[in-house]
Amino acid sequence: MLIVDRRAFVKTAAMAAATAAAAGSARAFSLPMLEVQPEGSPLRWDKAPCRFCGTGCHVMVGTENGRVVAVQGDQKAEVNKGLLCVKGYHVGLALYGKDRLTTPMLRKDGRLVPISWDEAIETVAKRIMANPSGFSFYGSGQWTIPEGYAANKFVKAGLGTNLIDANPRLCMSSAVTGFLSTFGVDEPPGVYDDIDDCDVAIMWGNNMAEMHPVLFSRLVDRRTRGEKVVIIDLTTRRTRTSDLADHVLFFKPHGDLAIANGIAHQMVKSGQYDREFVANHCNFRKLGPRPDEKTQPDMLGVPMTFEEFAAAIEPYTPEKVEELSGVPADKVRMLGDLFCRRDLRINSFWCMGFNQHTRGTAINCIVHGIHLMSGHFGKPGDAATSLTGQPSACGTAREVGTLCHLLPGGLTIANPEHRRLAEGHWNLAEGRISGKVGYHAVELFKRFNTPTDQGGDITTIWVQVTNPGQTLPNLERNFLRKKGLADKFLIVSDVYPTATTELADLILPSAMWVEKNGMYGNSERRTQQWFKMVQPPGGARDDCWQTIAVSHKMMELGAEGMKDKSGQWLFHTTDRAGKEAPIWQWEHYYDVNVDERLFNEYRAFSRHKHKDLAPYEEYVKARGLRWPVVEQPDGSWRETRWRFSGFDDPYVAKGKDFQFYHSVSKDDRALIWFRPHEFPPEVPDTEYPFWLCTGRVLEHWHTGTMTRRIPQLHRAMPRAYVEMNRDDAARLGIRNSEVVTVKSRRGAIDLPVWIGGRGDPVPGAVFVPFFDETKLINMVTLDEYDPYSKQPDYKKCAVAIVRKG
């Protein structure tokens, strides 16, 4: 009997119970079936990935009366299993800083004046149309996938240029070139499950306890259950990660190159590498000769025989490695011995220590190489894991290709066939997509900060969801000079005033996180989806809408490029009845699900390089899915955990253990690279005697624009400081909390000294976190970058510590 009215049901239940008791019988009675509707309980819980780091924890967001009121770790999420870090627990507060941007503002005569959205959209459209080849987007690894896709299509299809780059250029670029050089295709072959199975975890210049705390806990919690996990911390300073490590090995800047080569050396010398794996699945590679002084050799190098490799690696004896890196020879031997063992599973982890490195591509390659050579690859627990810093550097910038040399799905501008494929997907005339690569981040802003008549050909930049005014290296040269250049125009879409909005000519208030629909992709190739849960404040609007609205306005004003070859608008969208949905009008933007429409269009690109994405609705149901996601005969969608491994990757040919099906050498083999140790471009000298390393702290995410507005996080870590080694401080007569000047050839910043604090640098080195917008350490950092990835090195430059007065 099906009853819908709850009261009637309850009365029936009460009567049934009373009757049974009164009758005193042993007969069972059961309550009737009822469809239970949720009560008018105002509190609602919905899933979303966390707004912060690349771990991609899943949260449950509690909303009530149109506001976020609570956050819980999602117990059903595989990534974090209900656990969060302090930032994740407080992510809901990020929406409610009092100074949220809520009105578009235009700078007129030096002052920011509120304007209407219509005027703002038209201003942007006209500015771009006046000089389309002088306009570039600058986006973000915090862009949602649809946001990045829309901007990418806007530029590459709509404008026919490749002038779009994004902040992963500053964080993950070298990891990308490392993957491309080794496997021919981007992104980790392994997954977080490797954390659960490894016997040895090696942190390569990576403070995982503070930067990916939930993943670090996943590792150390295994010890609580009685498992033995050896943690080796290869580091340039003592951190909280060191606290829980079994071995802490301090190394000098660029020593990582030597150490990794030292491990390779021992494997070759002892012969105890995985000969079978190397013979069947690997080739050796080296860089070719330089064509000329100015040009780097081609990234994909030239073949190398094993004998040549052995000869090249010969000098990297443990003693030589000790000399180059500072790690004692017996510890180098220990590392080599570990890799030689076949009975252990080894998981290497790295993040910015490897990527923000003038030889970032090289070190990424070498560590992939030692894992391949030793056979510590492609099985649960055996992995070389590149960790991502941003929530969607993988999902958006890398996979959607929002960089000046990429197209969606891992296709590249340089490859004419890839351009044809993209033109096909986007229904563009042949040749519409330019073969000329655009400007990478540092180059882009350099040109923007150069007078137009002196080669500064970029005159307009539209920044979305990022803060280059704080994160670019050498800020004076690469950002602040814009101030004196009247013909340059900076458009910034953001949620709070930032170091970047300081110099903005047009500020567009934007919706953040659960104020809009979204999708992110984390470090383990897991694409995750969420729905809008609350309204953005005031006049704030989705970044994706802004891009689409400008595109439509440009088309109205005559920009033919905003139409495909059939004359249809690039973002043409229909509702379920087949009628066009006017999504360029904000009131109608949520009439349809624009995310779904853009994502399902983007999906088509993902097949080419086997990064298959499932349809949008699958991500609605799941706590994320790891690509390639392949449809099964029964209609379900199966994610892939270990790529290139026969036991799990459906694209590996039957019968093969491994197949690197995007092999650079086109023979299904991965590449083991030889790259030499090289010294950093700027090293301490008598004038600037200290190494400066910059980085993050647990409480603050990147430039702190969100976390510094969360009281619990701000109060826990209110300002930046310079960590000094105790002996160095004593030698210079510097006391704890004393304010000193940290000075480089490029700039200077005053900071209080912290001795014996969160981290402990080795003698001769100092550390400064970059979250504090009142202490812009990037005034001091060096803008040299890796020749292949173009990623700057924030981890090492030379500074002087000067006492004040």
Place this chain on the structure above:
Amino acid sequence: MFLASPLKASRFRAEAVWIGIVAVGFAAAAAASHDFGQAASSPAAATQTPRNPPATSLAWRLNNPAPGLVPEDRATPPAVADKFAARERSIEQRASLRAFEGAPPVIPHAIADLHVQTCRECHAQGLRAGNKVARMVSHTYLPNCTQCHVEAGVTARGGERGPENTFAGLRPSGHGGTRAWAGAPPVMPHATFMRTNCVSCHGEHGYAGWRPDHLSRTNCVQCHAPGAAFDQLAPTFGVPDVADGLVADAPR
């Protein structure tokens, strides 16, 4: 006494709810009424509730675990009213360290930035030092304490207030748990995720006003059910709580 669980409105949509209850026959009916089939009534029957319970029934409940055994003049001792006020203060105190109900508390004192395991010196068992209390950790053993718990900012490094934030977080009701009938053990009015150690709040180093009168019964969950509306999953007892901390001080 024959008992059926009250049907609670579920926050989450459920397709159908079946509740099967086996009447235990004679035993149930017999427990309910003293003499099955007999005429005699017995005002002094131990299972009967006393007539005209006093107005401050909270007092009655706290002091009358077995109905009818305690004389009425003990029904409203001052300690009971104090206990309720203390309970309210404890709720406020607890909430003051948390951005919202369910957030990990901030640390109201300075900590060692490295060597985070020093937390356990005081919080593994809890302790009282003068008028300060270090509560026992409420969740199973997790080695990376500072991942979730950060300083409240009252340290020598100083804290500025910074830009204001208008977030208003979820707050607990301040009321105790529901009871299926008068005298039944209350359901927990809070989630159990990360709170599997009841003694943390309700024990010796717990909050004022929250200590039960039967602390010596150590198997709390035998009688006290987790509130289904709070947890995202079924009750977590018996299921590993994120890290399955089997011993209080697990070896590294």
Place this chain on the structure above:
Amino acid sequence: MSISGLVVTVSDDGAAAAALSMLAADPRITLGERFGRRVAVVVQTPSADSDRLLWEQLRDTPGITHVDVTYVHLDSDVIAGADPNNSQEDGPHAHR
């Protein structure tokens, strides 16, 4: 809204009949099946307190010897309205 299922045991003298007509006439009470001296009864009142009061009143009624509670249901509006200082029932709610 509070709903309870009760077993009311009546005496075996003449007072029982009067008690039962009183029960039948009361709009808050629904009479169910009778098994000898025991009657299944459902009681619906605005709150848990008034429910309890009604149970007590029934016990005090001549002709009724026992009242046993077999089933209690509390609606959340009862819980929300409960006065913590003056109620036997407390409710679980976690909203501000």
